Amino acid sequence: MRTSIGTFIFNTVSGRTKCPHEEGTDAIEIPRMEITNPLRFVGPNDPMVFQISVWNEGEDDSDFALFVEDETNVGGLGIDAPYEFNLQTPRRTDYEGKINTAVVISRGPMLYDYPKMNLHLRSKCEYEGGFSGPYSNPDYVLDLFNNINEVPNGISERTIKFVEPCLGVQWAGDINYRGTFVINEGYPEKMEVRVYNPDSSKRAMDKAPRIQEVVLEYRKVGDLDWNTGRTIVGGTEQNINFADGNSEDPYGFSAVEWILPTEESRYEIQVKTQCTSDGPPDMHQTFTDIVVGVIDRTRPEVYGVPQPSVNLFPGDELSVTFTEDIICELPYRFDVFLEVDDVGSFIKNNLKILCSDNTIGIQFREDLGGGYGNLLGRTYTLHVQNVLDKSGNVLEEYEYTSNFICLPPVPKISVSHPAGSRPYLPHEPMEFLVTLTNEGRSTSYAELGVDLRTNTADMIVLVNGESLAIGQQYTLEANESITTTVAVSKGPGKSLQFPPITLYLISKCDEDAHNPIQVTADLFNYQDDSNSTWLAFTSPCPAIRWAGNFQNMRSFVLNRQVLANSNNLLEVSIFNQDYIDRTLFDRSILNGVGGLGSRMNNVGMNVAGMNDVGMNNTGMNDAEMNDIDMSSIRLLNIDDYADRNLVDQSTTNDLGGWSNRLNDVVLLYRRVGDRNWTEGITLIGDNDRTPADFSVEGLEDDFGYATLFWDLNHLADSKYEVRIDSRCTIIAGAHEELETFST
Structure with a gap:
């Protein structure tokens, strides 16, 4: 049991x-x-x-x-x-x-x-x-x-x-916090890259099973192939490896300095862990998330010019476009202000500003600067400062000057003519007061210039030192008038009388460029009884000087023998300094051509003149006079021979008026100590004893020299002063030099 x-x-x-x-x-x-x-x-x-x-x-x-x-x-x-x-x-x-x-x-x-x-x-x-x-x-x-x-x-x-996975590291540092990276103009050539080992509590990266290397890879956005990042270790450039046993700290963080690419672009970067091949193919590598960043070291620039480039209506937008997107976050980090001529400055807070992508839009506020109407036609300067692109590059300052649209002016021009009795020598500029008026309701632009079709003699017309052959631009306020001085100078050639020159004042607003408003006014200083007008210069009395022996010597002694040998005739020569352009007869009132201003009566001679040339042999008597071995005296037309000879300016020249003014060119003499001068008798020559002055027709040669013989028969023995005068018609209130010229 x-x-x-x-x-x-x-x-x-x-x-x-x-x-x-x-x-x-x-x-x-x-x-x-x-x-x-x-x-x-x-x-x-x-x-x-x-x-x-x-x-x-x-x-x-x-x-x-x-x-x-x-x-x-x-x-x-x-x-x-x-x-x-x-x-x-x-x-x-x-x-x-x-x-x-x-x-x-x-x-x-x-x-x-x-x-x-x-x-x-x-x-x-x-x-x-x-x-x-x-x-x-x-x-x-x-x-x-x-x-x-x-x-x-x-x-x-x-x-x-089970196959142990390939170690997957994680981003750390700035890249982890921001999810991107940005390299701008202020950044160095290397960038720190940090990663974290999530298994650091168990083992370092270089101790992880199967791991071979942990590398940084990069490529341009859109490219297929990756590049391995490089760094400097011990002075040698080599591939980055976070798992080299030296980079990782006790907390699992590893940092290296990546040598940045030199080419600007958007880049993708990732960290790849490479493991042994004792596993499925998809477990041989791990990757971090791809991070997209940018390398941009170029500052933003304004693309083209602000729009509209000219004729900005104050209520419209003024647009500034840049070559790349800019930082538009509110509140705006950039600064904008405008300076308007004769109005003032408008800062950023006084403007309406809209920023989007690569564009800044600017608009004026109507309640500032006296309203839009007060800006019309004025010049403005735009200032843009501290504009940053998405990479942080800074456009520190940009400036652009242009204008607001202008309404066409209602121009008016008037000229104050010099008094008709005011003579102008050929070398003097005529001055006219020209008043420019804008009868319009806003500031506008107008151009003052010369109608070149009316300047047939190539006169020089200046305003403020600038030639009016090129129109000069004016800015005119509403109902503003300005007065300026226009100077007209004689051009080349012999003529002293010219047709009037026409000035124009024309609207320069682009808005009416197809049919600009224009007004004109004429420049002239002479008007006759028939209301014909001219620009007329007054010829000075011809400038002459001594020529021949009198040019080289300041005193002479004429004795009896010398006088007997010369039949009591003394050769006297003068030089017309303006002979190239006009002879003395050309300027004479005896010249039948006529014109404006022949006033010279004759050229007088003073033997001792010649800038106080004296026959200074003390106590000169007949015997002493016979000892004089100089038998000729020459005069020179000092200042004007190159333009007009003495006859050109003679009153016998029929030009008349202000141009032919020369009455004569005569020899004057007086005893030393006397006050009054006496006109000497001058003859054509020994065989032709016709009395004549130096401006008679045909006397002056092609080189400006004229020679006559002074008849000494009636002169008592004495010491004499001699000079030559060119004498012209008198113009009331004129310069003294317009009436006579003496050697």
């Missing part, structure tokens, strides 16, 4: 038994099992699946339990397996065969490599009843594993191994 269960015990010699199986009988339960091991490489988060086949080789159908031995599950592997099977005996005529199932293993919370586990197939009755004595039917046990390690002693070790 078995006391443990309170029943009798029989010695069995045949039959079938189970739960427990009795010795000497046929076993109803004989479990059998086979396993198909999974693939060697199973990902860390993938299930490890073992294909299981179970069957019963016993004498009868029975129930079996499938389980893993708990003691062999080290590391907390997850197990998912069917527990109960009813397995048929193969002796049945309707035997269905083996049952196929699966045992699924999942990785525990920490490890990747585990010892093998034992999988048992046991009688359910015995498993649940706890029968495990010597009489129990033995389990069928197989090992669960997918990896075999070769150990140094030559004994293989079976394990359950």
Whole structure:
């Protein structure tokens, strides 16, 4: 009797038994099992699946339990397996065969490599009843594993191994905080890049299994291929490797200095961890998120010029476009102000400003600056400062000058003419007061110039020192008048009388460029009884000088013998300094051509004159006079021979008026100490004893020299002063030099 269960015990010699199986009988339960091991490489988060086949080789159908031995599950592997099977005996005529199932293993919370586990197939009755004595039917046990390690002693070790993932580092530092990077003109040539090792509590990057290198890669946005970032280590440039064992600090952070690309562009960067190939291909590498940044060291510039470039209407937008997008967030970091001529400055707070993308729009407020009407036609200067592009590059200063639109003026021009009696010498500029008026309602532009068709003599016309052959622009306020002086100077040639010159004042507003408003006024200083007008210059009395022996000597002694040899005639020569342009006869009033201003009566001579040339032999008597060996005296037309000779200016020249004014050119003499001068008798020559003055027709040669003979028959022995005078018609209030010229 078995006391443990309170029943009798029989010695069995045949039959079938189970739960427990009795010795000497046929076993109803004989479990059998086979396993198909999974693939060697199973990902860390993938299930490890073992294909299981179970069957019963016993004498009868029975129930079996499938389980893993708990003691062999080290590391907390997850197990998912069917527990109960009813397995048929193969002796049945309707035997269905083996049952196929699966045992699924999942990785525990920490490890990747585990010892093998034992999988048992046991009688359910015995498993649940706890029968495990010597009489129990033995389990069928197989090992669960997918990896075999070769150990140094030559004994293989079976394990359950999940592929450890390639270490995935994370961004750290500025790139992690900002999600981008920006390199501008003020940034150095290298940038610090930081990453974090999330497994740093267990091991450094260079100690992680399977890891080979952790590198920085970059490429331009849009490119396909990646480039490996470079750094300087120990003075040598090499590829970046965060897992070099030197970069990582105790907290898992690793920093390197990336040598930045030199080409400006938008770039993508990532950190790649390269691992060994003992795993699925998709586990050979890991990557951080791609970060997009920009390398832009170029300052923003204004594209073209602000629009509209000219003629801005004060209420319209003035638009400034830049070569790239700029920072437009409010409050605006850039500064804008405008300076308007004769109005003042408008700062940013006094303007309407709109910024978007790469454009700044500016508009004036109507309630400032006296309203829009006060700005019309004025010049403004735009200042834009401290404009930042998206990379932080700064346009420090931009300046642009243009104008507001102007309404066409209502121009008016008037001229104050010099008094008709005011003579102007040929070298003097005539001055006219010209008044310019804008009778319109707004500031506008007008151009003052000369109608070149009326300047036929190539006169020089100046205003403020500038030639009016090129129009000069004026800005005229509403109902404003300004007066300026216009100077007219004689051009080349002999003429002293010219047609009037016409000035024009024309609108220069673009708005009426197709049909500009123009007014005119004439410049003249002489008007006759028939209302004909001219620009007339007054000829000075011709400038002459001594010529011949009198030019070289300042005193002479004429004795009796000399006078007898010359028939009491003394040769006297003068020089017309204006002979190139006009002879003395050309200027004479005796010239039948007529004109404006021949006034010279004659040229008088004073022997002692010649700038106080004296016949200074003290106590000169007849004998002393006979000792004089100089028998000729020459005079020179000092100032005017190159323009007009003495005859040109003679009153016998019929030009008349202000041009031909020369009456004559005569010799004058007086005793030393006398006050009054006496006109000497001058003759054409010894054979032609016709009295004449130096301006008679035909006397002056082609080089400006004129020679006459002074008749000395009636002169008593004495010391005399002699001079030559060119004498012209008198003009009331004129310069003294207009009336006479003396040697």
